[in-house]
Amino acid sequence: MNTNLNTSSSLKFNDIGMIFPDGTEALRNISFELSKGEFVTIVGPSGCGKSTLLKIASGLLEPTNGSVEVDRERLGYVFQDATLLPWRTVSKNVELLAELHGTDSHERKRLVKESIELVGLEGFENHYPKSLSGGMKMRCSLARSLTLKPPVFLFDEPFGAVDEITREHLNEETQQLFKQEGFAGLFITHSISEAVFMSTKVLVMSARPGRIVAEFDIPFEYPRKPDLRFSADFAELCGKVSVELRGSHS
Amino acid sequence: MSTVAENEEKTSKAIPGQPSRLSRYVAAFVPPVILGAAVIGLWYYITFGVLAEKRRFLLRPIHSVIDIGFLDGDNRSESLNALWSSTEVALIGLSISIGLGFVLAILMSQAKFLERAIFPYMVTLQAIPILAIVPLISFWFGTGQTSRVVVCVIISLFPIIVNTLFGLQSAEKGMHDLFTLHHANRFTRLRKLMFPAALPAIFAGLRISAGLSVIGAIVGDFFFGKGEAGIGQMLKKHANRLQGEELLACVILSSALGVMVFWIFGVIQNKAVGRWHEANSATT
Numbered sequence: 001m002n003t004n005l006n007t008s009s010s011l012k013f014n015d016i017g018m019i020f021p022d023g024t025e026a027l028r029n030i031s032f033e034l035s036k037g038e039f040v041t042i043v044g045p046s047g048c049g050k051s052t053l054l055k056i057a058s059g060l061l062e063p064t065n066g067s068v069e070v071d072r073e074r075l076g077y078v079f080q081d082a083t084l085l086p087w088r089t090v091s092k093n094v095e096l097l098a099e100l101h102g103t104d105s106h107e108r109k110r111l112v113k114e115s116i117e118l119v120g121l122e123g124f125e126n127h128y129p130k131s132l133s134g135g136m137k138m139r140c141s142l143a144r145s146l147t148l149k150p151p152v153f154l155f156d157e158p159f160g161a162v163d164e165i166t167r168e169h170l171n172e173e174t175q176q177l178f179k180q181e182g183f184a185g186l187f188i189t190h191s192i193s194e195a196v197f198m199s200t201k202v203l204v205m206s207a208r209p210g211r212i213v214a215e216f217d218i219p220f221e222y223p224r225k226p227d228l229r230f231s232a233d234f235a236e237l238c239g240k241v242s243v244e245l246r247g248s249h250s
Numbered sequence: 251m252s253t254v255a256e257n258e259e260k261t262s263k264a265i266p267g268q269p270s271r272l273s274r275y276v277a278a279f280v281p282p283v284i285l286g287a288a289v290i291g292l293w294y295y296i297t298f299g300v301l302a303e304k305r306r307f308l309l310r311p312i313h314s315v316i317d318i319g320f321l322d323g324d325n326r327s328e329s330l331n332a333l334w335s336s337t338e339v340a341l342i343g344l345s346i347s348i349g350l351g352f353v354l355a356i357l358m359s360q361a362k363f364l365e366r367a368i369f370p371y372m373v374t375l376q377a378i379p380i381l382a383i384v385p386l387i388s389f390w391f392g393t394g395q396t397s398r399v400v401v402c403v404i405i406s407l408f409p410i411i412v413n414t415l416f417g418l419q420s421a422e423k424g425m426h427d428l429f430t431l432h433h434a435n436r437f438t439r440l441r442k443l444m445f446p447a448a449l450p451a452i453f454a455g456l457r458i459s460a461g462l463s464v465i466g467a468i469v470g471d472f473f474f475g476k477g478e479a480g481i482g483q484m485l486k487k488h489a490n491r492l493q494g495e496e497l498l499a500c501v502i503l504s505s506a507l508g509v510m511v512f513w514i515f516g517v518i519q520n521k522a523v524g525r526w527h528e529a530n531s532a533t534t
Binding site: 058059060072075077079080081083085086087088096097099100101128129130 | 446
């Protein structure tokens, strides 16, 4: 797989197809690219292969067709679960990736402090995951990836398990981070309002085999305020995405 | 951002309506004390109420067990020496089991074919009744301390291997993916992911094996019956001579040894994993 990048895009899918060994066709003809300053969200029904696409982007899975162009050295990746190591405190969890990358300990401490501040977990550095709420675990997981200063950040439906209010807060924080850190973001969800609220572009994926069936540019200015969700334009866009999503589902 | 975190902090602090420390201690200690008193009562009842005087050697009253078994100087030093001898055997056996068990479990966790190759033999070893191989052990290793240690190892090895292996394989797939994404090598993965994830299971195995190693030491001593006297030989001697008090004293000592090693490993477990392990915090 080619990891050289042409200058404009940070992540590029070239005609990705994925057929699992049991014959299930998960993805077909997926091609799109995203660049620095773009936050693309894929919405689609459950089991349509969204997560598979992220696994292919990260190299955890090899596609059966097509190729991916991305720099995998410093890839941000937040999983559906926070995947925190329960025996490590918040700050040790945040430190993990820098440790795996062999960053020296002084620099690691600095990165950890910075990332913990970015996600608002100051004061919880010495807490173990078992004493954190779902939302805080996810913040910790975000902070862990932020230590890498990732040019590309993959989000695999990270806020699916937290309550509505926390989810909205996390959406607001994520789009702030996106603006502040300037990564290229690829986000997976099945919440339409989450997709529209955070993204520069929303892609609608069909049921299996997953294909991109619609594309919406989201024009709202950043930083986006929470009450954007109550505006008519927002509702209209959500409606359009919803229609496409329903169409793709049948 | 911080406001949400602060709100969450408030809810994660002590929950009102939780029972106080004192009442939790009372709740923990009163039931076993009541049951213990009932057992002692039953013991006296059987000794004096059920057994005829000439059959009373079958169950001596508890005060004379303490008097003769523990307070009599000669008996006490003899029993304590035997206890020490058995403790020594159990500790040596357990240490060998831990070392051997860890190495085998780690090997099996690293390659599926090694697991497939080794595991059936471990199950077989575990399934052999210890009585069936005692003659073989004395044939090969004599009847001294070495043989008792071998019995200990055979009895206590299996739970260590099974629990360690299970623990090493217990890290979630998502965590493995995380390590894969960041190019962790085999050793890093073992050290930073698999081994810490295995600790709760390892300690569960250690507590079982520690108890079994005490049993192994006593059983070995009982059967080989030669060399430096351990608790097993004392049990045999007192039983043969119908010395009820001394016999019961030895039974109490050997179970105290078992309880003690179990407890010690419990304390170590708490120190090692109590702070972070979900299931552990409930029992401390």
